[in-house]
Amino acid sequence: MLIRLEILLVAILALWRYLLVVHNIEKSLKFYLILYIGISAPITCFYLYSLYFLDQKPSPSYIICLLLNSQGVISIIFAAAQTFWILIPCWFNTYCYFAIGWKAYKKLNEMLKEAKAENNSGLVQTIKSEKIKLALQLTMMFIIYNVSFSPSYITHILKLVIGYKRTAFVDFIVVLSAETSIVFNPLVTISFQPDLNNELKLIFIKFKVKIKCCLSNLIHS
Incomplete structure (x- = not known):
């Protein structure tokens, strides 16, 4: 549940940046909060329904708990829905960030000509250095939202189509790749937000200066 809510939150942030950078449209915080609550409400309801009826079982690797495993209509709907709750936000994030990157790339080309x-x-x-950094940012973003989550939504689709069941090893890979993407999500946020990026660089520089001063004091004491 938390992974899906986290992906949706990242999608809302991507939408905010996309509208602001590509279309110069600025929406209020209230708009994005209402949008996030409205989109995440069905996910929360499905998971609360599963908890209420105690319809859960451990995954093949026993790392996570799988919800709504009975053969009822609700479980079938949930199985289909959770696939798209991962697939659509991942593709949406990819589109938004590549659109932002494309606009930045065109701007850099204009500056390069001048x-x-x-x-x-x-x-x-x-x-030229900024263009390389932009390419690395987009590559990192593609890996986080497509390569990392692809084992999850591909196995979900196979389950719906042919009744595929994950082995313990495949389940471990799916969980590990999804959790790894969450760790690297803040890097995407920082890299596409120059003011925050510069602030963190300043903190890092100050930290290096303090370390050098401490080492210098220890050597000369």
Whole structure:
């Protein structure tokens, strides 16, 4: 449940950045809160329903607990829904961030032409470095939202289509890849938010200075 709610939250953040950067549309915090609550409510209801009727069992690897495993209509609907609760937000995040990246790439190309026209070699190197960083950011984003979650939604789809059941090893890979993506999600947030990125760099620089001062004091004491 938490993984799906977390993916939806990231999708809301991606939508906010997409509207602001690509279309220059700014919505209120209230709008995004209502949108998130409205989208996450069905997920919460399904999981509360499962808890109320005690319809759970451990996964093949015994790492997580699977909900709504009976053969009723509700369980079938839940099995289909949870596939799309992962698949759609992952693809939506990919689209939003690549649209943002494409706009940033075009802007960098315009700046590069101006820098070359002015024969500013220093600025040219800086812009080329920023283009490489942008490519790395988009690659990292694609891995987090597609490669990491693909084992999860692919096995869910196979379960719906051919009745596939995960082995303990496959279940372990699915859980591990999904949990790993959550760890790296903040990196995407920071990398696509320059003000926060710069603030963290400043904190890191101050920390390095303090460490050097402490080491210098220890050496000369």
